[in-house]
Amino acid sequence: MIIVVKALILCGIIIAAYTTLECISFFSLHRDVITSFEGKKKMILYASFGLYIATCLFFVVAMFISRDNILSGIVVIILALILFLFTNWLFVVITNVKSKTKEIAESLIGMIEARDTNLDGHSIHVMEIAMLIYDYLPYKYKKTIQCENLRYASLFLDVGKLGIPSKVLNKPGKLESGEWDLIKKHTAIGVQVLKQIHSFDNISDWILYHHERIDGNGYYGLKGDEIPLASRIIAVADTYSAIVMVRSYKPSRSYDDAIGSLKIAAGSQLDKEIVRIFCSIPREKVEGCTRSVKDKMALFLANDFREDNL
Numbered sequence: 001m002i003i004v005v006k007a008l009i010l011c012g013i014i015i016a017a018y019t020t021l022e023c024i025s026f027f028s029l030h031r032d033v034i035t036s037f038e039g040k041k042k043m044i045l046y047a048s049f050g051l052y053i054a055t056c057l058f059f060v061v062a063m064f065i066s067r068d069n070i071l072s073g074i075v076v077i078i079l080a081l082i083l084f085l086f087t088n089w090l091f092v093v094i095t096n097v098k099s100k101t102k103e104i105a106e107s108l109i110g111m112i113e114a115r116d117t118n119l120d121g122h123s124i125h126v127m128e129i130a131m132l133i134y135d136y137l138p139y140k141y142k143k144t145i146q147c148e149n150l151r152y153a154s155l156f157l158d159v160g161k162l163g164i165p166s167k168v169l170n171k172p173g174k175l176e177s178g179e180w181d182l183i184k185k186h187t188a189i190g191v192q193v194l195k196q197i198h199s200f201d202n203i204s205d206w207i208l209y210h211h212e213r214i215d216g217n218g219y220y221g222l223k224g225d226e227i228p229l230a231s232r233i234i235a236v237a238d239t240y241s242a243i244v245m246v247r248s249y250k251p252s253r254s255y256d257d258a259i260g261s262l263k264i265a266a267g268s269q270l271d272k273e274i275v276r277i278f279c280s281i282p283r284e285k286v287e288g289c290t291r292s293v294k295d296k297m298a299l300f301l302a303n304d305f306r307e308d309n310l
Helices: 002-029 040-065 070-114 122-136 147-155 159-163 177-184 186-196 198-208 229-244 255-265 272-280 283-300
Strands: none
Touching: 002 040, 002 070, 040 070, 070 122, 070 147, 070 283, 122 147, 122 229, 122 272, 122 283, 147 198, 147 229, 159 186, 177 186, 186 198, 198 229, 229 255, 229 272, 255 272, 255 283
């Protein structure tokens, strides 16, 4: 009997220890702008980890003090299973919330950009391309960037353009000095708009510096590695999207034209290594992003509500 009791408790310890490691791993890998833990939330999270560890220790103690009481073994295994099921249910809930949040964010940006033929899904396209680049990044780069943080930084890269007059944004000719100064303010405006979302503080610099140039001739004069890696990724995605998408003042250009332009800009405007990685991605995957964005935007344009059609 004592062997059965200890076997049950040992199984409980294994399940509880696995659940504890699973929990720590999950929250370590999902520390992003959506599941961020600061202040009291962070304390609660650490307290929860402590409770998981204390449960494991309690089971270990129970193993040594239990003799032939089968009930103690059953209680331990039931508690361990409850802990395991609850934890995995929590993971499912958090994952679903993150998925819905992403869908809502994309829908809001899509609705805003659907009203302007010069945007028309540009931010969603940049996000799709940035995510594609992320998939092909070497591990040494990936470990410095959280995937979901890059997703939201690239999706909200141009939210600051809401503060720029449309007559300036859509001007077909050359911009005057004052107009160009206004355009350059959109990154700072974007950061200011998102400032109310405190968890976005971690990605505000990525948005602020996505127009920096490797040679230092960007908006703020940062150059080379001074520019955040995520900003350099977004810059490549933004440049590619701007080339292949239609604008009122220019037609779209082909994938080949865009790749050629990126290679020319590599080392001066754009990060040479990120451009090389992007150019290594199969063409069908890159063009698939463009088709995906067009399909998404078609849903917003089913009932055309653009100002020039009202």
